[in-house]
Amino acid sequence: MSMIRNKMPALWQAKWIDPELPHDKDARQPASVLRRLFTAEKTENAVLYITGHGLYEARLNGRRVGNFVLAPGTGDYAKRLTVQAYEVSGLLKEGENELTVTLGDGWYRGSVGIDGLRNYYGDDLALLCQLEADGRPVLCSDETWQASQSGPTRENDLQQGEAYDARREEIADWHGVTLRDFGFMNLAPTESVPVVENERFPGRIFTAPNGETVIDFGQNLAGYTELRVTAKAGQKITLWHGETLDENGNFTQANFDPGERNKSGIPQKLEYVCKDGLNVWKPSFAVFGFRYAKIETDIDLADAAFTAIAVYSEMPQTGFFACGNADVNRLFQNSLWSMRSNFCDIPTDCPTRERAGWTGDAGVFTPTAVYLADCLPVLRKWLGECRLAQKEDGLVQNIAPVNNSGSMISNLLQGSAGWGDACILVPWALYEAYGDRTILEENYDMMCRWLDHCEKRARKTRPHNLLNPYHKYLVDEGFHFGEWCQPDVDNGAAMKKNMMLGAPEVATAYFFRSASLLAQIAEILEKPEDAKRFAEIAENAKKAYRHACTKNGEIRSDRQCEYVRPIAFGLLDGSEVRKAADALNGLVVKNGYHLNTGFLSTPDLCRVLAENGHADTAYRLLLQTGCPSWLYAVKKGATTVWETWDGIRADGTVHDSLNHYSYGAVTGWLFGGVCGISLKAGKLTVKPQPGRELGFAKARWESPVGTIRSEWEYRDDKLIFDISVPVPALIELPDGTCREVKEGTYHDEILL
Numbered sequence: 001m002s003m004i005r006n007k008m009p010a011l012w013q014a015k016w017i018d019p020e021l022p023h024d025k026d027a028r029q030p031a032s033v034l035r036r037l038f039t040a041e042k043t044e045n046a047v048l049y050i051t052g053h054g055l056y057e058a059r060l061n062g063r064r065v066g067n068f069v070l071a072p073g074t075g076d077y078a079k080r081l082t083v084q085a086y087e088v089s090g091l092l093k094e095g096e097n098e099l100t101v102t103l104g105d106g107w108y109r110g111s112v113g114i115d116g117l118r119n120y121y122g123d124d125l126a127l128l129c130q131l132e133a134d135g136r137p138v139l140c141s142d143e144t145w146q147a148s149q150s151g152p153t154r155e156n157d158l159q160q161g162e163a164y165d166a167r168r169e170e171i172a173d174w175h176g177v178t179l180r181d182f183g184f185m186n187l188a189p190t191e192s193v194p195v196v197e198n199e200r201f202p203g204r205i206f207t208a209p210n211g212e213t214v215i216d217f218g219q220n221l222a223g224y225t226e227l228r229v230t231a232k233a234g235q236k237i238t239l240w241h242g243e244t245l246d247e248n249g250n251f252t253q254a255n256f257d258p259g260e261r262n263k264s265g266i267p268q269k270l271e272y273v274c275k276d277g278l279n280v281w282k283p284s285f286a287v288f289g290f291r292y293a294k295i296e297t298d299i300d301l302a303d304a305a306f307t308a309i310a311v312y313s314e315m316p317q318t319g320f321f322a323c324g325n326a327d328v329n330r331l332f333q334n335s336l337w338s339m340r341s342n343f344c345d346i347p348t349d350c351p352t353r354e355r356a357g358w359t360g361d362a363g364v365f366t367p368t369a370v371y372l373a374d375c376l377p378v379l380r381k382w383l384g385e386c387r388l389a390q391k392e393d394g395l396v397q398n399i400a401p402v403n404n405s406g407s408m409i410s411n412l413l414q415g416s417a418g419w420g421d422a423c424i425l426v427p428w429a430l431y432e433a434y435g436d437r438t439i440l441e442e443n444y445d446m447m448c449r450w451l452d453h454c455e456k457r458a459r460k461t462r463p464h465n466l467l468n469p470y471h472k473y474l475v476d477e478g479f480h481f482g483e484w485c486q487p488d489v490d491n492g493a494a495m496k497k498n499m500m501l502g503a504p505e506v507a508t509a510y511f512f513r514s515a516s517l518l519a520q521i522a523e524i525l526e527k528p529e530d531a532k533r534f535a536e537i538a539e540n541a542k543k544a545y546r547h548a549c550t551k552n553g554e555i556r557s558d559r560q561c562e563y564v565r566p567i568a569f570g571l572l573d574g575s576e577v578r579k580a581a582d583a584l585n586g587l588v589v590k591n592g593y594h595l596n597t598g599f600l601s602t603p604d605l606c607r608v609l610a611e612n613g614h615a616d617t618a619y620r621l622l623l624q625t626g627c628p629s630w631l632y633a634v635k636k637g638a639t640t641v642w643e644t645w646d647g648i649r650a651d652g653t654v655h656d657s658l659n660h661y662s663y664g665a666v667t668g669w670l671f672g673g674v675c676g677i678s679l680k681a682g683k684l685t686v687k688p689q690p691g692r693e694l695g696f697a698k699a700r701w702e703s704p705v706g707t708i709r710s711e712w713e714y715r716d717d718k719l720i721f722d723i724s725v726p727v728p729a730l731i732e733l734p735d736g737t738c739r740e741v742k743e744g745t746y747h748d749e750i751l752l
Helices: 326-342 359-372 376-389 408-412 422-434 438-459 491-501 504-524 528-549 561-569 575-590 602-610 615-623 630-635 662-674
Strands: 016-018 032-040 046-053 055-060 081-087 095-104 126-133 136-140 146-148 153-157 161-165 178-180 187-189 195-202 204-207 213-231 236-242 269-273 277-281 288-297 305-313 319-323 677-680 683-686 696-703 706-715 718-725 729-732 738-741 744-751
Touching: 032 126, 032 136, 046 055, 046 095, 095 126, 095 153, 195 213, 213 236, 213 269, 213 326, 288 305, 305 326, 319 326, 319 662, 326 359, 326 615, 326 630, 326 662, 359 376, 359 422, 359 602, 359 662, 376 422, 376 438, 422 438, 422 504, 422 677, 438 504, 438 528, 504 528, 504 561, 528 561, 561 575, 561 602, 575 602, 575 615, 602 615, 602 662, 615 630, 615 662, 662 677, 662 696, 677 696, 677 706, 683 706, 683 718, 718 729
Parallel strands: 081 187, 161 269, 683 729
Antiparallel strands: 016 126, 016 178, 032 095, 032 146, 046 081, 046 126, 055 095, 126 136, 153 161, 195 305, 204 213, 213 277, 213 288, 213 305, 236 269, 236 288, 319 696, 677 683, 696 706, 706 718, 718 744, 729 738
């Protein structure tokens, strides 16, 4: 029953069929069940090709086809709807067979995106499937199928939840289907991996201070709850899912508040009506972000069991880290769980409020993601969505696939620096980790068009910057979020300022960064003329930046980000780098060893400090427990990374998402800095940066070139290293020892 990638029928003989009778398009409908009896011969080569408008769950002779939940996945369905191919020989039998398919609303017509819009792609449900045996169709979706809306799934929505009546599992009333002419032009084979069920967490039932019955699953995750209860027919149980408890220890969904943009709210609710006896059930067409669930029922729960099932794309963990500090170990796990929670077919910002494929989040996190899990298929698919969402003028939209209201405001607030640049940053990070230039080739046109857009935007200069001799390469026009989410900075006020005056420091730095990377990419793809042009753009953007944002290479700012960015991107030269790093260090010390960087530069903060003589400060930042810091959330009991540094404030009040992976990008420094593992397109360097504060650290990366291990430990008066490399590598140790080695394991000791 495995899914086969990159396969579609040679010829579609199936037809699109709509299972629903005329109904109010604005009212939520039950899931539709379709069925067809057919005869077949036994074969070892049976493949079911299937897709739909909405989500589908297929069963052949009562057994589930494949393990892809929430199939066919998400995307801009109008432009690209993926078809899954399943090997089903083991389910097919000689003689009469039955295929049943249940269709739910899903991303197609359910609540989606930051606006919670319904019917975004259409108001219908539809099925297209073709079962082939030995290459010959034996069953196709057509007008001979039957359908029903009398089945047990009475309501379903990815965000809102699902209502199920187990008394209706035996369906008696069936009707015909309607043929629809949706065509085949937008169909494409599946190239990515399926979304599947993963870890299971048994729940602990307790009574909250306000008397409510609540389940604690112990881990914030994206997925759903499986219930197991014994009851009488007609008894009902309702589960409300949330990420945390409030300041009084009671269940809350206060941090889901989507405001005016999503007036339907986000209840994350399951309603289940029991049949007599044992009831075991989990939803098929909803997925939530949660750690807790509130129970409403009159059922005796003495023998009941509730299990949270984590649901995310099939991507094995590849990065493993441990050290002598339990809080840092928890931070690593939190970063991993936020990645898992938000890699559901595409990378999203959070699994609750927005569930949107924000480009900026992926841009800052991908260099870390490649350590943690085999995420190439997921990010490759998402980059395809970025290409589909790109405007004719080259603008890369802030979210892909696009799922907003299309209002004037949402159309104007697009193409932010650091967000749109993800179209270059993400493929580059994937290329460096996996060493496959295919990812660069696939996205090269998108990258070039984006840089052209940035170049045209730079030519439009605000009057107060016209004295800059390189103003044609200064990006101070267009919409930009800027650094975004800096502690002690009002986001709304900062965004208004950016709209009035531009954000030249951020935008020009990213113009340089993207141009310089694209010059390297063009060289790799053997496009020398492009490489020369992009290098010239980068050089001029650097001059524009230095003139506008430095005084002869000297930075004068009270914001840490304005030092991190130029150092990390290479906008400073020679001694300027060390001088800026020293100034950055001074700001951090002055701020009580707290960061005040925002969304874009936080991932580079520790690395920039450690690589420029201030590893001690980098470690103090890592181990800081006061807010803002990475370990503040850990000390508050977090099991994932939060959207904001103070997602749960000191007084216990909660706000915003508690499951955003972006700030978890510091985990990349645990691999690339603390343990020093750096793989750049097949070239391996191991350069650990030990810190006595941790006692020991060990990292293992099941990398594309093989297993890499880097371990160090302070023991008495020695610093001990054990390093294992699967390919020739360069090993650099803190005492200055530097040597090229072959594949193997190496042990070193430094006297302290």
